Amino acid sequence: MPLSGEEIRRRLAAFAKDWKDYAGTERSEAQTFLNQLLECYGTDRKGVGAHFEELTPAGGFMDMIWPRVCIVEMKRPEESSRLLAHRRQALDYWQRSGTPQIPAPRYVVVCSFHRFEVFEPGAVYTEPMAEFGIEELPERQDALLFLAGGSPVFTGARSELTREAVVLVTDVYRSLRERSAADLDTLRDFILQTVWSLFAEDFQMLPSMLFTRLLDGLIAGGDSRSSEEELGQLFRYLAIREPRPSDRSPYAGTPYANGGLFERPAAVHLEPGELQLLRYAADFDWKRVEPAIFGNLLQGALGRDRQWALGAHYTSEADIRRVVEPTIVDPWRERVEATTTLKQVRELQQDLTTYTVLDPACGSGNFLYVAYRELRRIEAALRRREADMLRAAGKAEQASMSLFFPLANMRGIELDPFAVDLARVTLWMAQKLAVEELDIPEEPLPLADLSGIRRGDALRMQWPRADAIVGNPPYHGSQRVRKELGDDYAEWLRHEFGIGLKDYAVYWFRKAHERLEPGGRAGLVATNSVTQNRNREPSLTWIVETGGVITDAISTQDWSGEAAVDVSIVNWVMEPAAPPATTSLDGVVVEGITPALRATGSDASRAVALPANSGLSFQGPMPVGRGFVLERAEAEALLARTDADYRLVVRPYLVGEDIAVSLDQGPSRFVIDFAVRPLEDAMQFPAALDVLRRTVKAERERNRDRFRREHWWLLGRPVIAMRQALAPLGRYIAGTATGKRILFAWQDPWTCPSNAMMRSPSLMTTRWECSPQRSMANGREPSHPPLKTGSATRQLRPLRPFPGHSPTNRHERASANSPAA
Structure with a gap:
């Protein structure tokens, strides 16, 4: 039975008293300490599967891992003041702890017996969500509540900038937009100028909490004060070098910032409620800002519909690092460690100042920030290496501080104007945070020129030269490209790239590779369909065949954002001067990586089809028109009519989710299915035909496919061969076409399977095994596992194409229209 909060607090108080004076090593007592800590939360370590001294792929040992929940890295008490130095080790363990089957634990704890740091790396990678001493543990029990199987609550003496602060700012933006307080460009400028000001005053870039003082005065002054004038005046001073405010002015000491951010000083009237929301936001500690929050701000500004239309899905920092580290950080770290002379170090410093990074789908700038x-x-x-070499040579430390990595070396392209400006704000913040963290004598004001973050359609634009290209291209499956981007754009893609219509990310992989120079690197995130069949050949296979070497990859993992997809992460180098020292697949060092994101020697992508499977497996009909699919109430109304037998054309409609989620694995929807009936026969079911006239006809008459245009009352892909195979049967097997595992269920002949289903008229008695190289004719993400026969692993035969749009054989048409089909 779960312990009460008071009981946990009581146990933790006794625990803290017992351990507060411990002065030994981590190895001698770490396991006792952790066992007792878990007991305080009512958790039996062995019972939940947590274990000690887990070996990592890199050869280190995690002190404790509780799969899917947490990793704990212990240090001796004297390290309490130096836990910052041990974070990377713990976070590296976390980075390597996940597998495609078992994701990495959600939380990481670095503990020195006397002090705790708690991380949630998938949300905020580098900064702890909570940190406290053992004497505070009873009152901070909620920060470790995951040890009791619950959700932690991260609070502290200092308010951290969380998503709550972003929500406040976003709410102001929405309120201003809804009441048309100004044109959208002005509102966008205002909200971004406000965000930067909240950040700047906490770093004393604005004097004496100037922005907060202005808000306080406006709230207290009521109608006698004007936010449009007073905040507008602050933004005007930030925009210009001269004249500066007088010493007596409330704006005294305001610096010149501009950088493009204040090129159009925004003057907007705020209602009292909007002022109060900004004042609440000002109470947060904006020095603790993390870029992960800005995706949320952009989402709030775009709205979900606009976000989906842009394919804009945001990446956690943990996933960003799976691109940035192998593509940028690791190669540079190797170069730094390889230096042996002062001359080499200084040449490398010079090289670094010219190194450029491009994110061609930069969104709010998270990849560029990291x-x-x-x-x-x-x-x-x-610089540390330079100083060490100088000291070793007996020279006074003269490490050069005249060369700085330019912020302008970060380049980006983004379609949405709000995102472009937000990415620039993110990078200006990044510069100040770096200056503070690393104690760099670099002045972040005036703001750097970031015109290299450009607005436009990246696929239509010339990309700037870059040493590294990183990012998360928009997600549109090939079947959604026309709907989301339009027919003209789809045709342009076909002709521009010469590879037909593929998943949208495929074109980004090709363009990125084309822009790389020898030795250049790229790392992109995409749905895992990029590794499969029709998408793999024109992307990853083409990259490898034209000089690319895949150096690090995640074959498939659950997406960290809200998009319900699995992703692949691919890092490669163009024509390397020497073979990569190591290649890593799913966190494990391998000899090489194939375009199918399999270890060299285990690639099943070239498996051939089994001829014996011909005519035994089919993809179900594709509606091509939302009006075909009915909710239960609509279907029951048609089925209750007596003017015709509507059971012949209104059928239960099975989708993959029904098999995967529903207890009875039966259909939850219905579909109007005229099979291949001509229009005159379909008119015998007038109520069903009227539904399609209202909901489908206009859309289908604009379809580029002639058959679908002229036969608007028929499903877009009737699949005659499947109907003929099922016609004589009393039941058939349906299987899911997407998902990590294929799931089967018996279905009766009245049930119509969807195009996201695989159907088999007979049960094949053979052994199945998992493989990411699954094959479906429609090129969806995961599909069939391969069939094991003898010593060869072979794919289930791809679904046969639709044999013809206008069957002329009378018997063929009759069997396709039969009730059982």
Whole structure:
């Protein structure tokens, strides 16, 4: 039975008293300490599957891992003041702890017996969500509540900038937009100028909490004060070098910032409620800002519909690092560690100042933020190496501080104007955070020119030269490209790239590779359909065949954002001067990586079809028109009519989710299915035909496919061969076409399977095994596992194409229209 909060607090108080004076090593007592800590939360370590001294792929040992829940890294008490130095080790363990089957634990704890740091790396990678001493543990019990199987609550003496602060700012934006307080460009400028000001005053870039004082005055002054004038005046001073405010002015000491952010000083009237929301946001500690929050701000500004139309799905920092580290950080770290002379170090410093990074789908700038931060840390490591060499040579330390990595070396392209400006704000913040973290004598004001973050359609634009290309291209499956981007754009893609219509990410992989120079690197995130069949050949296979070497990849993992997809992460180098020292697949060092994201020697992508499977497996009909699919109430109304036997054309409609989620594995929807009946026969069911006239006809008459245009009352892909195979049967097997595992269920002949289903008229008695190289004719993400026969692993035969749009054989048409079909 779960313990009460008071009981946990009581146990933790006794625990803290017992351990507060411990002064030994981590090895001698760490396991006792952790067992007792778990007991305080009512958890039996062995019972939940947590274990000690887990070996990592890199050869280190995690002190404790509770799969899917947490990793604990212990240090001796004297390290309490130096836990910052041990974070990377713990986070590296976390990075390597996940597998495609078992994701990495959600939380990481670094503990020195006397002090705790708690991380949630998938949300905020580098900063702890909570940190406290053992004497605070009873009152901070909620920060470790995951040890009791619950959700932690991260609070502290200092308010951290969380998503709550972003929500406040976003709510102001929405309120202003809904009441048309100004044109959208002005509102966008206002909200971004406000965000930067909240950040700047906490870093004393604005004097004496100026922005907060202005808000307080406006709230207290009521109608006698004007936010449009007073906040507008602050933004005007930030925009211009001269004249500066007088010493008596409330704006005294306001710096010149501009950088493009204040090129159009925004003057907007705020209602009292909007002022109060901004004042609440000002109470947060904006020095603790993390870029992960800005995707949320952009989402709030775009709205979900606009977000989906842009394919804009945001990446957690943990996933960003799976691109940035192998593509940018690791190669630079190797170069730094290889230096042996002062001359080499200084040449490398010079090389770093010319190194450029491009994110061609930069969104709110998260990839660029992480890349910039890590490059500044590389820069600091070079300076430390220079200083060490000078000291070793007996010279006074003269490490050069005249060369700085330029913020303008970060380049980006983004379609949405709000995102472009937000990415620039993110990078300006990144510069100040780097200056503070690394104690760099660099002045972040005036703001750097970031015109290299450009607005436009990246696939239509010339990309700037870059040493590294990183990012998360928009997600549109090939079947959604026309709907989301339009027919003209789809045709342009076909002709521009010469590879037909593929998943949208395929074109980004090709363009990125084309822009790389020898030795250049790229790392992209995409849905895992990029590794499969029709998408793999024109992307990863083409990259490998034209000089690319895949150096690090995640074959498939659950997406960290809200998009319900699995992703692959691919990092490669163009024509390397020497073979990569190591290649890593799913966190494990392998000899090489194939385009199918399999270890060299285990590639099943070239498996051939089994001829014996011909005519035994089919893809179900594709509606091509939402009006075909009915909710239960609509279907029951048609089925209750007596003017015709509507059971012949209104059928239960099975989708993969029904098999995967529903207890009875039966259909939850219905579909109007005229099979291949001509229009005159379909008119015998007038109510069903009227539904399609209202909901489908206009859309289908605009379809580019002639058959679908002229036969608007028929499903877009009737699949005659499947109907003929099922016609004589009393039942058939349906299987899911997407998902990590294929799931089967018996279905009766009245049930119509969807195009996201695989059907088999007979049960094949053979052994199945898992493989990411699954084959479906429609090129969806995961599909069939391969069939094991003898010593060869072979694919289930791809679904046969639709044999013809207008069957002329009378018997063929009759069997396709039969009730059992």
